[in-house]
Amino acid sequence: MAAGKVKRSDLPRFLEAAKAAGYDVFAPARAPEGWSFAPYEGGAVDLDGYLLTTLSAKALALPQLEAFLAYDGNDGRLVGADESKRLVFGVRPCDARALALVDKVYLSRGFRDPHYLSRRDNTVLIVSACHQPAPTCFCTSVGGGPADAAGADVMAYKSGDELLLDATSSKGEEFLKAAKLEKASDAALKKTKAACAKVADTMAPLWELEALRPILYKNFDAPAWEELAARCVSCGACTFVCPSCHCFDVADEGKHGRGSRLRFWDACTQSRFTLHASGHNPRARKGQRYRQRVLHKFYYFHENWGENLCVGCGRCVVACPVNVDIREAVTAVAAGK
Amino acid sequence: MAPGMKNAALVEKPLLPQPATLEKVVVETDAADLKSFYLKFVDGSRWPYLPGQFAELSLYGYGEAPIGMASSPTEGDHLMFTVFNTGGKVTRALHRLAPGATVGLRGPLGNTWPLERLRGRNVAVIGGGFAFTTQRALIKYILANRADFGELTVVYGARSPGALLYKPELAEWEKSPALTLHLTVDKGDATWTGREGFVPTVVEEEKLPPADAIALICGPPIMIKFTLPVMDRLGWRPEQIYTSLEMRMKCGVGMCGRCNVGPRYVCVDGPVFSFAELSKLPPEY
Numbered sequence: 011m012a013a014g015k016v017k018r019s020d021l022p023r024f025l026e027a028a029k030a031a032g033y034d035v036f037a038p039a040r041a042p043e044g045w046s047f048a049p050y051e052g053g054a055v056d057l058d059g060y061l062l063t064t065l066s067a068k069a070l071a072l073p074q075l076e077a078f079l080a081y082d083g084n085d086g087r088l089v090g091a092d093e094s095k096r097l098v099f100g101v102r103p104c105d106a107r108a109l110a111l112v113d114k115v116y117l118s119r120g121f122r123d124p125h126y127l128s129r130r131d132n133t134v135l136i137v138s139a140c141h142q143p144a145p146t147c148f149c150t151s152v153g154g155g156p157a158d159a160a161g162a163d164v165m166a167y168k169s170g171d172e173l174l175l176d177a178t179s180s181k182g183e184e185f186l187k188a189a190k191l192e193k194a195s196d197a198a199l200k201k202t203k204a205a206c207a208k209v210a211d212t213m214a215p216l217w218e219l220e221a222l223r224p225i226l227y228k229n230f231d232a233p234a235w236e237e238l239a240a241r242c243v244s245c246g247a248c249t250f251v252c253p254s255c256h257c258f259d260v261a262d263e264g265k266h267g268r269g270s271r272l273r274f275w276d277a278c279t280q281s282r283f284t285l286h287a288s289g290h291n292p293r294a295r296k297g298q299r300y301r302q303r304v305l306h307k308f309y310y311f312h313e314n315w316g317e318n319l320c321v322g323c324g325r326c327v328v329a330c331p332v333n334v335d336i337r338e339a340v341t342a343v344a345a346g347k
Numbered sequence: 348m349a350p351g352m353k354n355a356a357l358v359e360k361p362l363l364p365q366p367a368t369l370e371k372v373v374v375e376t377d378a379a380d381l382k383s384f385y386l387k388f389v390d391g392s393r394w395p396y397l398p399g400q401f402a403e404l405s406l407y408g409y410g411e412a413p414i415g416m417a418s419s420p421t422e423g424d425h426l427m428f429t430v431f432n433t434g435g436k437v438t439r440a441l442h443r444l445a446p447g448a449t450v451g452l453r454g455p456l457g458n459t460w461p462l463e464r465l466r467g468r469n470v471a472v473i474g475g476g477f478a479f480t481t482q483r484a485l486i487k488y489i490l491a492n493r494a495d496f497g498e499l500t501v502v503y504g505a506r507s508p509g510a511l512l513y514k515p516e517l518a519e520w521e522k523s524p525a526l527t528l529h530l531t532v533d534k535g536d537a538t539w540t541g542r543e544g545f546v547p548t549v550v551e552e553e554k555l556p557p558a559d560a561i562a563l564i565c566g567p568p569i570m571i572k573f574t575l576p577v578m579d580r581l582g583w584r585p586e587q588i589y590t591s592l593e594m595r596m597k598c599g600v601g602m603c604g605r606c607n608v609g610p611r612y613v614c615v616d617g618p619v620f621s622f623a624e625l626s627k628l629p630p631e632y
Contacts, residue, residue, distance in 0.1 A: 078362060081407035084449035088363050119601040119615060120353070121361035227609075230629050257604030260362075260597045262408050269408060271362075276603070283605050284595050287412075287433035292594070292608075292631045302631075306607075313610035 011177040013199055014191025018171050021055050024189070025099060031188065033097040033134070036070065038063060047098060055100065057168065061144050062323060066253030067105040070098055071129050072112065074250075077270035078125055081262075086271070091128035097185070099136045100166075103158040104149050104323040106137045108253030110161030114315050115256055134185045136175070137162035139206045143213055146324030148337060151216040154321050157206040169202040176203075216337055219308065219318065222344045227309045234347040236297030238339045241332040244296060246277030248303070248326035248334070254319050257283075278302050304339050351458045352395040361600040364405035364451025365392070367426070369444055375429060377509025381477050382442055383417065383429045386450055393424050394455050397462060398484035399591060399619045402454030403599045404428060404441065412437040413596045413614070416455065417480035421491035426452070429480045429512060456599045457618050460485050461589055464561055469497035471555050473574060475504050475546050475566025479512050481591055482565055490525055499526040500555060504546040504570075508532050508539045529553055547573040550581075557583040564590050575622070585622035592618050592632050608632045 016024045025035050029050070037055050039048035044064030079086050109130070116126040140147070140156035149155055159165050163182030167174045174194045177183040249255040259276035263269050276283060279299050285291045293299045311319035320336065327335050356365070371385040384404075388394075398419055403411040412435070418427035432442045444450070460481070470489060474482045482501075489496050501520070505511045511530070520528045531542040531549050542549065546566065555562070555578070562583060564571055571590065578588060594606035594613040601615040609628040611617065620628075 084366055084407065084451075086364060086366075086405075086407055086451065088360060115602055115604075121357065121600040121602070122359055123361060123602060124359060256602070258597065258602070260410065260603070262410050264408055267408060271407070273362075276605070278604065286593070286595050287435045287438070298631070302607075305609075310607065310610040 012183050012186040013174065013176045013194045013196075014186055014189065015169075015194040015198075016173045016175065016191060018057065018168075018173055021057075021173065022052060024191075025050050025055070025097075026052065027189065028097045033095045035097045035099065037099045047101075050099070057100070057138065057173075060100075061140065061142070061147075062102060062104075062325060064325075065251055066108065066323065066325065067098060067101045067135070068108065068112070068253050068256075070096065070133065071109055071126060072116075072256060072258075072275075075272060075274040076125065077272050079271035080269075081264070081271065082268045088124065089270075091125045093128055093132055096129075096133040097136065098133060100138045101135050101162075102140060102323070103137055103156060103160070103162070104147075104154055104321040105253045106135050106161035107149075107154050107158055108161070108321045108323075109135070111254050111311070111315070111317060111319055111321070112256045134163045134181055135161065136164045136166050136182075138166045139168070139209075141168060141206070141209060143209065144324060146327045147213065147322060148216050148324060149322035150210050150213045152219065152318045152320050152322040155207075156209040156213070157203065167199075167202045167206050169198065174199055174202050217340065217344065222340070223309055223312060225344050225346075226305065226340065229343050229346055230301070230305075232343050232346060234339070234342045235301040236295065237347075238334065238342060239296040239300035242279065242296050242300060242334055243332055244280050244299075245331060246280055247329040247331065248336075249277040249279060250275060251325040251329045253323060253325070254307070254321055278306070300334070300339070304336060304343070307336070308340060351400045352397055352455055354394055354455060357453065357600075361602075362453070362598065364403070364411075364453050365390075366449050367452050369446050369448045369450055370425060371446055372444065375512045375514075377507075380432050381429055381512060382432075383427055383512075384441065384444070384450065386426045386428070386452065387424060388452075389449070394426065396420055396455035397459040398488045399460035399481050400455040400457050401481070401599075401618060402426070402428070402452050402456060403596075404430070404437065405451030405453065406437055406440050407451070409436045409440045411451075411453070411597070412441075413456070413599055415481040415484075415591065415618070417483050419484045419487035419491065421488055429477065429483075431477050453599060457614060458616070460563055460619055461561065461621070462488075465489075466495050467497065469556070469558075469560035470499050471560055471562040472499070472501045472503075473546060473550060473555075473562060473564040473566070474502070475570040476506070476510070477512060478565035478567070478591075479503055482563060483513055483516075485563065486520075486526070493525055497559065500529070500553075501526055502529045502531070502546055502549050502553065502555070504531040504533070504549065504566075506533045508536055508541075545573070546570050547577045550574055551577045554581060555583075557581060557587060560587065562588045564588060585626055588622045589619055590622065590625070592620060594632065
């Protein structure tokens with residue numbers, strides 16, 4: 011696979027070149043409410059200033075709100091898929107891994123969502139390996155890692171005043187070749203990768219999920235579920251900041267027979283999520299809904315796809331207004347509490 | 348479980364409804380809270396489908412609702428859906444429609460009644476109330492392919508005579524040698540000369556025989572709850588009994604994330620499950 015290097019001081023030039031090549035470039039930018047992936051408008055990229063953006067990179071593939079269909083009377087047409095070429099620079103390994111997991115739901119279940127597919131196909135993800143994980147990071151406990159390349163098109167590793175770029179998909183390969191970067195030596199790449207891999211050693215594993223997973227499910231009726239969720243205010247913040255939560259609601263919005271069918275993020279922690287028209291609700295209690303969220307991440311998804319749906323970014327831990335902590339939940343239920 | 352038939356157009360555009368014309372509306376119940384909608388696609392196309400599958404009915408400006416397909420593919424090129432007016436946006440709007448209106452359809456969705464297991468075996472259909480719709484589709488399918496199946500026994504109950512669906516057909520089936528029909532109502536009226544009593548009692552009295560048979564049970568949870576122990580006493584095993592689950596759904600294609608029972612999604616893995624399968628899932632439906 012192609013590999014190249016960029017001086018960190020040359021990063022703006024590299025991103026500008028991508029723009030000139032037709033890409034809409036997104037890069038981490040500081041905003042009053044925290045870091046986000048914003049359209050790149052020139053200037054230095056602070057590679058050391060951020061670890062995680064407040065919202066994950068999910069919205070670039072699955073927007074928070076999307077009009078996917080326009081109707082006029084009985085005539086309904088899909089809104090054209092977004093085919094703009096995008097380069098997202100500086101995505102963290104957990105976010106890229108999450109998108110690869112969401113791909114399974116939107117593209118591999120016998121149906122393919124055309125809007126999601128087009129955005130995924132036209133986006134190049136440059137994933138920046140993490141050199142200093144946060145105390146809330148636990149990617150290594152769920153199958154990922156600070157230099158995990160799952161879902162990445164290009165991996166970026168910091169090495170002194172340089173950034174080494176290594177293609178990890180055919181899309182990434184094509185992008186790097188076209189970028190015509192100065193070549194990175196195999197030795198330098200190998201050395202940097204080895205150093206990055208060591209970062210994982212600083213993250214103590216929380217659990218051995220293989221052994222723990224069946225116990226979680228066996229403890230479906232554990233009192234801990236209700237206790238853990240007792241203080242949940244059903245705000246949905248955990249699901250919104252989550253890079254792998256992908257559930258949506260649909261509603262029509264219009265007037266006089268013309269309008270749009272909208273799809274927008276929804277949250278399994280909210281009571282109306284499963285409320286039947288009859289009034290029956292299979293997950294009427296907060297504990298049942300919290301159990302759904304945790305078991306979906308750690309058991310149900312694994313049953314279907316062989317991977318955890320949690321990527322260990324810790325955003326839900328940080329965002330929860332009442333300090334519900336998914337790590338504690340898994341530990342408590344596994345202990346049979 | 349038998350996977351359902353698939354509409355190739357839906358694979359790449361799973362959320363785009365296909366317009367169909369409402370040809371006929373039949374008011375099924377005295378309370379007029381259930382109506383059957385007969386639809387044909389505007390472009391003349393036909394769906395490949397099998398009994399037990401469902402579709403999303405779409406009305407622009409209102410939304411979509413997942414509804415079981417009450418017609419059988421053996422009945423010709425129309426599709427039929429019997430819809431309860433829940434008072435929700437979509438079903439209320441549907442109930443206001445007159446022939447000539449356009450309804451969008453997405454489907455067929457989900458799996459089917461276990462036709463492979465039913466072939467060559469005796470079939471017991473146990474239905475209550477308005478959950479009878481996809482069972483009607485199966486009965487029509489069996490009657491159209493009569494030689495492929497063993498004996499067909501149908502137990503169908505409703506609260507009152509006026510709440511029974513498909514009354515003209517029930518009258519035909521009562522006279523038909525092709526099946527045995529046990530109709531019952533919780534409480535009869537002045538015109539009712541048939542049986543009174545609950546479905547579990549009828550199943551017990553008729554001693555529905557489990558030998559070389561598969562049962563398909565659909566109805567209100569309370570009916571299922573009291574029928575299953577009766578069937579257990581009669582010797583039926585959980586792997587011989589199937590039901591069809593209902594869940595709140597948006598997409599119907601495994602993406603929106605709300606219809607799961609444990610790791611299984613009712614829209615793509617169901618709606619038909621055996622009780623042997625359900626016993627391995629959390630009781631969250």
